[in-house]
Amino acid sequence: MSSVPYPRPCGDFRTSYAADMTLFRTRGATIAAWAGAAILLAAPLVGSDYVLSQLILIGIYGIAALGLNVLVGFTGQISLGHGAFFGFGAFASAWLGTAYGVPPLLSIPIAGLMTTALGMIFGIPAARLKGLYLAIATLAAQFILEDFFARAQWFTGGSSGAPAERASLFGLPLDTDRSYFYLVLFWFVVSYVGVANLMRTRDGRALVAVRDHYLSAEVMGINLTRYRILSFGISSFFAGIGGALYAHYLGFVSAEAFTILLSVQFLAMIIIGGLGSVAGSVLGTAFILLLPQVMQAAASSLADVFPAMQQGVAYIKEMSIGAAIILFLIFEPEGLIHRWRLIRASFKLYPFSY
Amino acid sequence: MNWGLLIQLLVNGLIVGMLYGVVAMCFTLIYKSTQVVNFAQGEFLVLGAWICWFFIVKWQLPFVVAFAFALVFTTIYGILVQVVILRPLIGEPIISVIMVTIGLSIFMQALMNWIFGTSAARFPQVFGSEKITIAGLNVETAYLMSFVLSLVIMVVFFYFFRYSRYGLAMRATAYNQQIAQSLGISVKQVFAMAWAISALVSCVAGVVLGLVNAVSNSLAIIGIKVFPAVIVGGLDSIVGAVVGGVIIGLLENLAEFVDGQYLHIGNMYAVAPFYVLIIILMIRPYGLFGTENIERL
Numbered sequence: 103m104s105s106v107p108y109p110r111p112c113g114d115f116r117t118s119y120a121a122d123m124t125l126f127r128t129r130g131a132t133i134a135a136w137a138g139a140a141i142l143l144a145a146p147l148v149g150s151d152y153v154l155s156q157l158i159l160i161g162i163y164g165i166a167a168l169g170l171n172v173l174v175g176f177t178g179q180i181s182l183g184h185g186a187f188f189g190f191g192a193f194a195s196a197w198l199g200t201a202y203g204v205p206p207l208l209s210i211p212i213a214g215l216m217t218t219a220l221g222m223i224f225g226i227p228a229a230r231l232k233g234l235y236l237a238i239a240t241l242a243a244q245f246i247l248e249d250f251f252a253r254a255q256w257f258t259g260g261s262s263g264a265p266a267e268r269a270s271l272f273g274l275p276l277d278t279d280r281s282y283f284y285l286v287l288f289w290f291v292v293s294y295v296g297v298a299n300l301m302r303t304r305d306g307r308a309l310v311a312v313r314d315h316y317l318s319a320e321v322m323g324i325n326l327t328r329y330r331i332l333s334f335g336i337s338s339f340f341a342g343i344g345g346a347l348y349a350h351y352l353g354f355v356s357a358e359a360f361t362i363l364l365s366v367q368f369l370a371m372i373i374i375g376g377l378g379s380v381a382g383s384v385l386g387t388a389f390i391l392l393l394p395q396v397m398q399a400a401a402s403s404l405a406d407v408f409p410a411m412q413q414g415v416a417y418i419k420e421m422s423i424g425a426a427i428i429l430f431l432i433f434e435p436e437g438l439i440h441r442w443r444l445i446r447a448s449f450k451l452y453p454f455s456y
Numbered sequence: 457m458n459w460g461l462l463i464q465l466l467v468n469g470l471i472v473g474m475l476y477g478v479v480a481m482c483f484t485l486i487y488k489s490t491q492v493v494n495f496a497q498g499e500f501l502v503l504g505a506w507i508c509w510f511f512i513v514k515w516q517l518p519f520v521v522a523f524a525f526a527l528v529f530t531t532i533y534g535i536l537v538q539v540v541i542l543r544p545l546i547g548e549p550i551i552s553v554i555m556v557t558i559g560l561s562i563f564m565q566a567l568m569n570w571i572f573g574t575s576a577a578r579f580p581q582v583f584g585s586e587k588i589t590i591a592g593l594n595v596e597t598a599y600l601m602s603f604v605l606s607l608v609i610m611v612v613f614f615y616f617f618r619y620s621r622y623g624l625a626m627r628a629t630a631y632n633q634q635i636a637q638s639l640g641i642s643v644k645q646v647f648a649m650a651w652a653i654s655a656l657v658s659c660v661a662g663v664v665l666g667l668v669n670a671v672s673n674s675l676a677i678i679g680i681k682v683f684p685a686v687i688v689g690g691l692d693s694i695v696g697a698v699v700g701g702v703i704i705g706l707l708e709n710l711a712e713f714v715d716g717q718y719l720h721i722g723n724m725y726a727v728a729p730f731y732v733l734i735i736i737l738m739i740r741p742y743g744l745f746g747t748e749n750i751e752r753l
Contacts, residue, residue, distance in 0.1 A: 180551050227738045233550045234493050234691065238683045239737050242730035245680075249727040366558050373555055420566035427559030431552050432544045 123302050125295075142287055146280040154279045156391065161286040162347045164387040165293045167371040168380065169340025172297060174369070175378030176306070177333040178313030179228065183240040184368045186247035187338045189360025191217040191345025193251065193258045196266035196355050206267060206350045210289070213346040214339045221338020225331040232316070244362055251357035263356030266349040286347055293340055298380045300336070309333055313378075370423060374430045376437030385438045393426060394419035458717065465709040471599050473705020474606035478661050479678055480685040480697035481613060482654040488630045488692045489650040492542055492553050496561035497658060498679020503564065504530045504659025505666035505675065506572050509579060519580075526659055534655025535648045543647070561679070568673055576672035602664040609657060610698060617694070626650060630692075684729035688736055704729050 116122040126132040146154060170184045195213035198204040204212065224243045228236050251258045258264055268277045276282050300306040308329050311319035320326050349355045367390055375386020401415045434441060479497060486494045494500075507529050511522035541560060545553055617623040628636040629646040637643050665675055685704045689696025711728035 174551065180554065227734055230741050231737060234554070235687070235737060235741060237493070237551075237554055238687055239734060241680070241683060242733045245727060245730045246734075363562070366562065369551075369555060370559070373552075377551075414570050417566045417570035421563050421570075424559045424561070424563030424566065428541060428556055428563065431548070431556045431559070432541065435548060435552055 125298060125302070139291070146283045151279060154283055158279060158283055158286050158351060160384070160388050160391055161283075161290040162344050162351065163368075163371065163391060164344075164384045165290055165347070166341045166344030167368055167375070167383040167387045168293050168297045169337040169344070170368050171372045171375075171378065171380070171383045172300065172309070172340070173333050173337035174372055175376075175383075176301070176313060177309045177330065178316075179232065179330060179333060180237040181240045181334075181337065182237055182362065182365050182369070183224065183243040183247065184337070184341055185360050185362065185364030185366075186244045186251075187217055187221055187341035188345040188348070188364065188368070189251060189355075189357065190220055190247060191342030192266070192349035192355045192360070193264060193345075194342065195346035196264040196349045197257050199267050200265065206346075207285075210343060210346040210350070214342040217342025217345070218335045218339040221341070222331050222335045225334030225338075228334060229327040229330045241362070244365055248357065248361065251360065258355070258357060263354055265354055266352070268350060268353055282351060286351075289343055289347060293343065294380065294384070297340075301380075305329070305332065367423065370427050374426060374437055376439030379437065379439040381442075382437050382439030385442070389438060390423065390426070393422055397422040461717075462713055465713050466706060468599075469706040469709035470702060471603045471705070472708070473702035474603055474698075475661055475665065475701070476678065476681060476685050476705050477698035477701025478606050478609050478657060480682045480689065480701045481610070481694055482657050482661075483682050483686055484689075484691065484694050484697040486650050486654050487686075488694070489626050490538075490542070490647045493550075493557060494654070495554065495557040496537075496564060496679065497654075497682055498676030499561050499564040499568070500530065500534070500655050500658040501662035501665070501678060502568060502671070502673055502676045503533065503662070504655075505662035505671045506568060508659075508663045509577055509666060509671045510572070512580060513577070523663060526663065527656055530655045530659040531652045534651040534653075537655075538648050538651035542651075543644075561676075565673060565676060572671075572673075574673065576670040576674075578670045579667050599668060602668055605660065605664055609660065613694065622649060681729065684733040687733050690742060704732075707732060 114128065126135060142157075145157060149157065166184065166188050170181065173179050173181055173184075191213045194216045195206065195209045198209035198212055199206060224240070227239055231239055252260065254260075268275065268282075276285055301310070308319070308324045309332075311322065311324055312326060312329050312333075316326060371386040371390045372383050373386070374389050375384065376382025397419050398415055401418045430437065479501060482500075483494055483497050486492055504526050508522050508526035511517045511525050512519060515522070517525070537560065541556060542553070545556055615623075617627055625636070625641045626646050626649065628639065628641055629643055633643055636646075661678075662671075662675065665678070669675070681704065682701075685700035686697055687700070688703050689698070689700030707728060708725050711724040715724035
């Protein structure tokens with residue numbers, strides 16, 4: 103997807119296919135990845151409660167956004183139902199806990215697998231569709247699932263919602279943000295590395311081939327139906343994991359959180375971050391989650407000058423998301439990651455332009 | 457079996473279905489001539505209704521004048537949206553186009569909530585509220601008027617595309633943009649015109665709905681209801697859009713009837729169209745009247 107070539111250090115040649123396929127392309131990238139991991143591990147010790155809660159939310163939504171990027175960015179399928187799958191994961195994990203007493207640490211991956219199964223079922227009609235028709239089919243999935251959440255008392259608690267217990271590790275409760283952060287971080291790293299590695303496998307390349315030209319892919323022996331459903335399954339798995347983590351973080355799940363607006367926000371995250379980019383999904387998630395808060399701060403500080411701003415804060419937050427989607431698509435359709443690559447390349451090549 | 461209720465519901469379904477058909481027609485018009493999927497169709501409709509309401513209630517203008525103002529306003533707005541937001545996206549992949557209209561719909565929804573408030577507002581009486589009895593059925597005058605208006609819009613559409621110069625230009629562009637351009641048709645103008653007409657007709661539908669019920673931002677749900685209708689009819693068929701709208705309107709009320717009388721599940725009215733949508737997509741991925749795309753390498 104990137105039109106900017108990856109700037110490599112001088113004399114760094116690839117002499118084998120294995121070397122060309124490594125996860126970290128350069129030594130700098132390896133160092134950066136480990137440094138990033140170290141900073142995240144240390145974050146709960148230094149960060150304030152506010153920073154920590156934002157990091158947890160970015161982690162949770164980021165996992166789901168990574169999943170959606172597998173579907174949209176890699177396979178080229180569109181889903182307007184990701185928010186509902188996220189919600190299904192949340193309810194599934196809460197339900198496993200209350201109905202069968204499954205501890206959260208175990209119920210999170212099980213909820214992920216249940217959501218995978220659901221995603222594959224909804225993926226079956228999707229296997230024959232693409233583009234607009236697929237968007238509308240997944241929109242229907244969103245509404246059907248929303249209706250299911252409102253109706254299935256035994257599963258979701260209906261309109262009153264479902265409680266989800268806080269996680270614990272071998273009797274050690276993970277009931278503070280500080281300890282829960284590590285649980286989210288664990289799943290985040292697993293998802294991130296998993297999706298990044300997916301592109302190094304045959305299946306991952308098959309998905310990209312389906313995106314780039316589905317007919318050519320089929321001619322080359324890629325089973326379209328299988329890979330489209332597989333892609334729905336993978337994406338739902340991460341949505342389910344994210345949803346389950348969300349449920350146990352809040353301690354309470356209610357169906358109002360998983361509307362079409364959430365699905366749109368997930369799509370906005372990966373489009374603003376950069377379609378088909380693993381790091382971009384995370385950047386986009388951070389952008390979409392932090393934008394409303396920045397707008398709120400800005401509107402509140404303007405409220406002294408324009409009193410009308412104060413009552414409009416909620417609307418301004420919503421409008422900013424809509425406006426961000428429109429502006430990014432017009433001015434930077436390749437997303438934040440593209441901008442980042444440009445910045446990096448210009449540093450690397452300074453003082454020449456290429 | 458409660459025959460009276462069933463027939464009453466079916467008549468309601470037919471009338472509401474005609475309105476769905478009109479909105480679906482606007483949707484198909486944009487899709488056919490500009491290959492853009494307008495997820496903000498419902499918001500266009502609400503915008504028209506609010507503008508008309510604003511002029512009547514706040515400026516105390518007579519209905520006809522306010523209605524004319526609303527029409528002019530939404531038409532200009534439609535053209536602006538096309539030129540400013542969608543023109544830069546020509547040639548981008550379909551997901552970008554879908555997302556930009558979704559972004560537009562979020563933006564408009566929030567803005568209208570801010571300006572006009574979140575509660576529903578009533579129009580002053582324009583049509584009488586008395587009921588007319590036709591063959592033993594109670595039909596509100598406002599409903600009847602909306603039915604007639606929908607029919608009029610459809611007939612105008614038919615003649616516009618069949619005989620007028622601009623209608624022909626739009627059909628030519630929908631058929632093949634390059635050939636249309638080489639014959640001297642300004643594709644830019646056609647695109648702007650498609651959005652203008654669509655916004656204008658949405659405004660009419662919005663005002664009618666506002667008169668029948670009340671104006672509120674929840675009317676935008678029609679923009680979502682339109683999807684089952686256009687899929688049933690096939691995305692690129694204007695006749696299909698009308699048929700699809702009527703089918704969905706009837707289906708909703710039929711589901712309501714079956715549910716209320718026998719099943720007692722609740723909420724079938726809102727969800728049944730989406731089940732039908734999935735089933736139709738599984739059997740005929742191109743809708744009942746849509747053209748099947750044959751792709752070659």
